[in-house]
Amino acid sequence: MANPSAVCNGHLHHHNHQKQNNLLKSGISKKNGITKGMKKNGVSNGTLYKKTFIEHFEQAPMYVAVFTFVGFAVGTIFGYLRDFMRAWGLEKRNIAAEREQQKDFVPLYQDFENFYTRNLYLRIRDNWNRPICSVPGPQFDLMERVTDDYNWTFRFTGRTIKNVINMGSYNYLGFAETDVNALKTVTIELEKYGTGVCSTRQEMGTLDKHVELEKLVAKFLGVEDAMVFGMGFATNSMNIPALVGKGCLILSDELNHTSLVLGARLSGATIRIFKHNNMQSLEKLLRDAIIYGQPRTHRAWRKIIILVEGIYSMEGSIVRLPEIVSLKNKYKAYLYLDEAHSIGAVGATGRGVVEYFGMSPNDVDVLMGTFTKSFGAAGGYIAGKKDLVDFLRTHSHSAVYATSMCPPVAEQIIRAMKCLMGLDGTTQGLQRVRQLEKNTRYFRRKLHEMGFIIYGNDDSPVVPLLLYMPGKIGAFARRMLEKNIGVVVVGFPATPITESRARFCVSAAHTREMLDTVLNALDELGDFLHLKYSRYSKSAHPELYEESRLELED
């Protein structure tokens, strides 16, 4: 991206350059973003990227980190105080207790293990697991619940909070819908097949519906073959162990999803972690692994596999795929790409990060993705060469031991995928992809302008907004709900301790009005809670900003 000759699109290059200058002038330190790109890390990425690749990881001022730690310290001190009071009977103990008959068993939980849950998480527990009672579309209905004992238990009032704007569900393309026409085929299949399958793929659970879906997925992704599984999480955790084993090396991004981590662990292979999206770190690990071989025995590794995600769900960053592919080719490693959040959500026709970077699906050895998010269904797939899929059909844990995918769910995926591919005879699918792109750009740009620190790639529909302090997590989510907006907030241990955040998932189904409502609420709340930490001053070149917006949205 730093190399002008590589940027095919003239005005994009122009915009990019200005933006860089703009950012550099304002003197923002970046963890992983632009500064890296300019250094050409590892491989010369100037020729690899066909379009601009901008990721922001602005660091907050020092005092924010200090106050965050102070916040945690105060919480911890009060936690100890209240634990002390509970121990002496000064405060009511609400914790469910062990059975009388089993009091002398080894305790099931260590007391300190739950300290954080009991004393810190509990205070803001009402912001998670909020039950909904409608389709998780752009707006949903929440069941109102109250607590009479400071979040130990909840009571439903029986009322519903109607039409809350949904900024939390992974409904990127808006396929979570109840439109009768759209769901017509799903209704028919449900009537025909019922819900269950009652057998595994290898026994009596391969239905014609699964075969149809697999062919379609392979066609959609432009690969030889594909296999589908009943659960996205299990697609990773039950297939990675089939692909690698003892004597193999897994190189895993430090921010990979739990399912990838679990799969890697269950495989018995050696696991090494590289820094998030950091190509120097990955290349060093690759070199060392090949040169020095396995620890202790110094035998050569049987194979090396790199595990990465397309879009990282907590950072909003997009994988540096072109660089990884060139590294993997150079060092003869294999690449396993988890497109859980990116399939459908990025790329000109929704075919994920591979398309986003203008690459060939054959560049990636194992293409994995889920149907939970963009397709509004459930389950996952693995696609690639026929050899790979044949091997999985015979060796995947899921194919042998787990019940196969529910047929109406398979039909939902088929109809959504056909819509995306234009096989339904409309351009609706393509419109959704375009709309998502527009919404994402608009939402991210506005948040930047307001002065919030947001992480990730400009094109990623996952938008994390940094809150930092633990006290602000609860305040933010509650006040947003008061304004009829449902948001997702995340804190430690899902994020680093100083980087609590709110996460928005932009959807193609969000209208401009909805986004504006959310943005206005955020603007107001950002001032009230003092969340606008960004030191990047938008007033420096406002006119450039406007210009770039016009270019990108046409």
Added chain:
Amino acid sequence: MAAAVVGQQWVLVEMVQAFYEAPAYHLILEGILILWIIRLLFSKTYKLQERSDLTLKEKEELIEEWQPEPLVPPVPKDHPALNYNIVSGPPTHIITVNGKECINFASFNFLGLLNNEKVKSAAQASLKKYGVGTCGPRGFYGTFDVHLELEERLAKFMRTEEAIIYSYGFATIASAIPAYSKRGDIVFVDEAACFAIQKGLQASRSNIKLFKHNDMADLERLLKEQETEDQKNPRKARVTRRFIVVEGLYMNTGDICPLPELIKLKYKYKVRIFLEESLSFGVLGAHGRGITEHFGINIDDIDLISANMENSLASIGGFCCGRSFIIDHQRLSGQGYCFSASLPPLLAAAAIEALNIMEDNPDIFQTLRAKCERIHKALQGISGLKVVGESFSPALHLQLKESCGSRENDVKLLKRVVDYCMNSGIALTQARYLEKEEKCLPPPSIRVVVTVEQTEQELDKAASLLKEAAQSVLN
């Protein structure tokens, strides 16, 4: 002796004389040589060190040289798993396998709820209201009112305090075990335990002790061993959690676990019991509550019960139930619960309706039991095949009485039996395993699944057909 001493002295004198007489350059040369030797002696170690460092060029060569194994080894085209059956239409009582209509003796649709109209219409209503997917994990707006209702209903049905649902049957017990048992803890597990349990144990990284299948004496031996171990290190013993993990009806053998004895051992050695009931839930007991009801055991004596909703309930997913003290912990620690999208609401609605049907027709379990017993009896005495499993188990195994040498050949032989039946309109399947991954690989077998929809004639037909097939294939 004396002459020799004199002789030596003379040599020494001569040497000293020669030293004085030698020219100076000679001495200098020798001196340099001695110094050189000393230098060589001391410098040797340093040289070795230097040599072990790889130069950049060598490194590049090593990288160039390395050839990895292919990502996956090629699969032979005739691998049985590559040529699996394709079912057209719903896998209900009458099933179309590879284009041929058969009576289904292969799907775990014990109560015949897969094609039930009531279940379907409940799912349809849910589809209309909620669409298909949930687009999020339980924590992030993936909790629907139907999920809460299903959890409440399951808890009520099982008469426990709380239940928790997972979106995949396999992930249920595989997530539940590592939520409690951590590194350093001890799990006593039956060696016939199903694959999901094995994976859960592996994920927990606990210390695993296998006992012989349903052998309580062997289990007690291990418990006693542990007791002596504990006495040696009481401090460690105080924080080492212990669990027994068993199945109600074993998937791999069709046997029932001796629960009353296990309960005795539990209190004697203070070990918690985790029970996997995927096969026994909705099957055993007067109301289908599973093995605890079958033995008349207080359900609170079992620390955790897990089962999937993919067999009797004919939906998708699984659940755990027990006391809140235990179950609630999974809401933050069950990996398959926290980090996976929640169950599609239409599947939850189907499960609720299936529970309704189970509650309204408790005689269905008696019917199922009678049918199981009927076919179990009818299958006795087949030449070359033996029936493995309890008479009331809805999934029983037919194993070869005598192996013909290799597992591969046994599998081929059984396949011929299955094919024979399939050609005559009875759909059966072999129990499939990952042969290299299983801890204790069960012998190859044909699995016969009984459902309430099968008529007595059909059961008899299946049994006589199996007899016929065994006769023609095995003799």
